[in-house]
Amino acid sequence: MICFHTKNPLCLRKKVIRLFPTMRIILEAAITTSAGVISLALYSFWAVKRGHDFNFSGPLLFGALLMLIVRGFIQILFPLGKLLAMIYSSLAAIVFCGYIIYDTDNLIKRFSHDEYIWATISLYLDVVDLFLGFLGASNTSSFSTINGYS
Numbered sequence: 001m002i003c004f005h006t007k008n009p010l011c012l013r014k015k016v017i018r019l020f021p022t023m024r025i026i027l028e029a030a031i032t033t034s035a036g037v038i039s040l041a042l043y044s045f046w047a048v049k050r051g052h053d054f055n056f057s058g059p060l061l062f063g064a065l066l067m068l069i070v071r072g073f074i075q076i077l078f079p080l081g082k083l084l085a086m087i088y089s090s091l092a093a094i095v096f097c098g099y100i101i102y103d104t105d106n107l108i109k110r111f112s113h114d115e116y117i118w119a120t121i122s123l124y125l126d127v128v129d130l131f132l133g134f135l136g137a138s139n140t141s142s143f144s145t146i147n148g149y150s
Helices: 009-050 057-077 082-109 113-141
Strands: none
Touching (some): 009 082
């Protein structure tokens, strides 16, 4: 109680120590997302240069996204546990990796110079969703080790 009303440096230290595992999880997700986006974008540019087309994956990714949305509603109504939440987040990350490849391919081949804003928005949303997928997978997998449950 004293920690909330005084400016004691020890209390601030306790707050920072409690916040550290959360910052570690966010940093892990950010680094993983950055590495994933860079490598997937480079792969997309390389594949387009070789003549590959990822237009076929649009309906597959959309179907996977609809399944993730339905699974999210089921999770709201019937929570199934941390393991399934980690699996759900991992599958979401895989789906949005596919969307990054698909949208980068669309950016290179199908969008004109006047439509660059829509291409940027779609890639931005893919990156944010990929980050959230990695964050959810990291958060649920390291919850037990952070809180001392092993």
